[in-house]
Amino acid sequence: MSQLQTAFELTKRSAGSVPAPAKAVAEVAKLIDISRCIGCKACQVACMEWNDLKEEVGVNTGVYENPHDLTPATWTLMRYTERINPETKDFEWLIRKDGCMHCQDPGCLKACPSPGAIVQYTNGIVDFISANCIGCGYCVKGCPFNIPRISTADNKAYKCTLCSDRVAVGQGPACAKACPTKAISFGTKADMKKLAGDRIKDLKSRGYGKAGLYDPPGVKGTHVMYVLHHNDKPSIYAGLPDNPTISPLVELWKGASKYAGLAVIGLSVAAGVIHHLLTGANRVSKEDEENAERLTGGKK
Amino acid sequence: MSHDAHDGAPVRVRRYSGSARINHWITGLSFVALTLSGLSLFHPTLYPLSALFGGGGNVRWMHPWIGVVFAVGFLGLFLRFFVANLPERTDWQWLARIKHVLAGREEYLPEIGKYNAGQKFVFWSMVVLVPLMFVSGLGLWETGLVWVEQTFGYKATIDQRRLAAVVHALAAILMIVIWIVHVYAAIWVRGTLSAMTRGSVTGGWAWRHHRKWLRQEVGAADSGGKPPPKQQAAE
Helix, strand or coil: CCCHHHHCCEEEECCCCCCCCCCCCCCEEEEEEHHHCCCCCHHHHHHHHHCCCCCCCCCCCCCCCCCCCCECCECEEEEEEEEECCCCCCEEEEEEEEECCCECCCHHHHHCCCCCCEEEECCCCEEECHHHCCCCCHHHHHCCCCCCEECCCCCCEECCCCCHHHHCCCCCCHHHHHCCCCCEEEEEHHHHHHHHHHHHHHHHHCCCCCCEEECCHHHCCECEEEEECCCCCHHHCCCCCCCCCCCHHHHHHHCHHHHHHHHHHHHHHHHHHHHHHHHCCECCCHHHHHHHHHHHCCCC | CCCCCCCCCCCEEECCCHHHHHHHHHHHHHHHHHHHHHHHHHCHHHHHHHHHHCCHHHHHHHHHHHHHHHHHHHHHHHHHHCCCCCCCHHHHHHHHCHHHHHHCCHHHCCCCCCCCHHHHHHHHHHHHHHHHHHHHHHCCCHHHHHHHHHHHCCCCCHHHHHHHHHHHHHHHHHHHHHHHHHHHHHHHECCCHHHHHCCEEEHHHHHHHCHHHHHHHHHHHHCCCCCCCCCCCCC
16 A cells, blocks of 8 residues: 555654654544454455455355455454353354454564565554565564465565555545444544443443453554453454563564674674784795695605 | 695695585575575665665575575585584694684694684584574475475464574574684685685695694505505604
């Protein structure tokens, strides 16, 4: 979505920095209310239609997920979990719309080595700029939610853009527009939190004591949030991370190891130069050659 | 050993065969290409290095394949040289007198065979680091991961790939440092480079730095190419 770089100001840019934004912009968010979702996949269809994606025809293995995972052509995917609630003995069908969470502290952006291939706009949306993407897959390792997918067709990374092209012209994301039960809302993050608050109050009054908003602080909050009826255990929703953070391995890889590594390499070169200045070249002397001559008989 | 010495020109001792040198330079050139392409993705300030390969997209697919060439090349070097790099008692004496080594006072050092303890350190460091780089590199390479899954039925988890990234970065830094030591030693000790360019060194070079090896070579030549007898040659 490179045309948007002019529509939005950047706050973060992979493998580089950006000047401080000129004006403050309200952060946006998508709120997915899982308690209202009926699993119809209209959002999945709308996403494919708006973004002109075409998934390959897959294989039915007797589960509802279709396709079976996120792919370069499936940026959002309904994930279904069947469960007996151990407290109420009720059967629960948990349906979660999976996709990029648009972290305020994006692990993908931190891991990306290609300047400007991943950006974050001032409104919070994290976007992949395909023109700059080199397809290395570092974003896959950086992401705490296992979202980006690398296309084998063009070797670029793909994920949900939060319909940044629609947002740029004042529209909500395609998935939110298509949702028939208003399970998906879009607006400023402040408004979405307020809306979530009302929903959570309602859910609590109806027996879901642990209902809550999933806006994980480990990644400084997300611009895609969930209302969960069981906010005490997000992982029951098809493996939604309980407390997502950028992996310490990624922090080590992209943090200390870079600076320590370059320093160690620089010091090694400096040590060589200094050693040579101090000791001078280690040269073979005339006596060495004469001794060798004597040993070899002078005709070797 | 060549027989072309005449007055004024020092005797020359053969050190590396043509195939060993070709093997070495394939490995060495691929190492340099790997370092430049790898560093371009290592730190944003080094990203412009990717232009040497025609951009980041080319680095992404070329780097792993150059890595395969390098790994095969190094395997060749390993098979050629590992026997000569096995540790022996003089290595410990050499290490204990590292001060003299660094000062270039070789008269205080024991007589050295084909390789000294420093060269062996470089060799065995690479023996450890190259497989580490290769395996961790597979974990960072989309094509490599597909190959591993199809060949061994093993799918690396995201956390394993993250670990691979850390291992690859740290091992790469160590390798570059070892390489700097390797290249610096070849520059500092004058007369060394011809071993890898012409395949031979001067007799004086061999006398000064690898006297035991020189004696063995002379002994082998005198006994018609057979391995030298175990003799403690007198000074």
